[in-house]
Amino acid sequence: MKKLILGIAIVASAFVFGQKNDVNAKLQEANKAAMDAYNAKNYSAAAPKFVEVYNLLKTNGQDDKIYMYYAGLSYALANNTDESIKIYTDLVNSGFTGVQTTYTAKDKKSGQVMNLDKxxxxxxxxxxxxxDFKTEQTPSVEPELYETLTTLLLNAKKSNEALAIIDKGLAKFPNNAKLKDAQGTAYFESGNTDKFIGTLKEQLAKNPNDATNWYNLGVMQSKNPATVEDAVASFKKAIEIKPDFDNAYQNLVYTVVGDDSKVVEQINALRKDKPDEATKLIDARRERFAKALPYAEGWYKAAPENLDALTALKEIYVVTKNMDKLKDLKAKEAELKAKAK
Structure with a gap:
């Protein structure tokens, strides 16, 4: 799951109302407190102040949800996920886009450009x-609302709720890459492996050079005995694109070797009464280890400080009777074990 990354330039507003002075004073005070806290990165203090600004405006006839957006953003940055989810959900359901129109004019005498209300x-x-009377519209933040809410829900382990938001977002923004990526994560975390695999294949059809998606596809395929060979092909593709992809090498080794502990148990059970069958299993095991050897060497090369990589390579050298290379690993093994203590 990708880390939540948020950022926006929050601009202080000048409130001009035909209201009582005490109302304007409260607005100015709350707005200043919100801005000061936000700029000081005190997001937990900024969030409720932005809510206060919104409520004061709404009480006086202005439903300016941009301040709830600022509040939701601040709650997210403060790691108050529950409050942030509530606000972002309300904003998404309300159809809020964040688009605002700014109005400017130039004072001919001073040359100063002023921001004005309409x-x-x-x-x-x-x-x-x-x-120089000009108007300018700010860009819509609606796609970001869906992306952020989805991330918040996934971080909160609410994958089914995240899927509902993703579906709604993709209906509006069908080419949104972040939502498509999150959809795959949500399918995986909700246990919907078939749809997760379908999403991965769809993304790979669009971008066949994504090593991570090939790796993820291989992981899912390796869980099904019927698609083990497909998993091997997917891991190989990931390594072809990213030659130092140590996790792909690791999974490739384990996929090719299979459940070795189970095989060893079978061999030991057959040695006495059915030696011929045991020999067949031994030969097949040695063949699998020989097939995994180049991948294990690739894993160790990509991660030379990884004790698991070294141990796997050592075991494969033992099974394939590659004693010369086995000797070279002993000193390195002792070094890594010492570091691990």
Whole structure:
């Protein structure tokens, strides 16, 4: 699961209302407190203050959800997942986009460009002391709302809820790569392996050079005896794209070797009464280990400080009777075991 990454330039607002001075004073105070806390990265203090600004505005007839967005963002940055999920869910369900229009005009005498509310901007158009009247819209944050809410839900281990949000988001933004990636994670965490595999294959059809997705596909395929060979092919593809992909080498070794402890038990059970059958199992085991040998060497090369990689390679050298190379590993093994203590 990818770490939640959030960031936005929160801009302080100038409140201009035809209201009582005490209302404006409360707004200005709450807004300043929210901004100061946010800029100081005191997100747990900033979040409720942004909620307060929103509520004060709403009480006075302005339902400006941008402040709830700021609150949800601050709660997320403060690791208050539950509160952040509540706010982001409300924003998504309300259809909030975050698109805002800014109005500016230039004072001819000073040359200063001023930010104005729409009513004042319209009035100033009649004043010859001002020029360069412009409007500008901020970009929509709606895709990010879906992405962040999905991440929050997945981090909270609410994969089924995350899938519902992902489906809703992809209906609006079908080409959103982050949501498609999260969909695969949600399918996996919810135990829906068939759909997870389907998502991986769909993503690989679009980007066949994604080593991580080939690796993930191999992991899922290796769990099914009927698709073990497919898993081997997927791990090989991951390594072809990323030659130092140690996890792919590791899984490739284990997939090729199979459940060796079970095989050893079978061999030991057959040695006395059915030696011929035991010999067949021994030969087949040696053949699997020989097949896994280059992958084990690749794993050790990619992760020379990994004791598991060295141990696996050592065991394969023993089974394949490669005693010369086995000697070379003993000193390194002692070194790694000493470090592990």
């Amino acid at each position: 009513a004042t901007w319209d009035l100033m158009k009649k004043n010859s002391d001002y020029s």
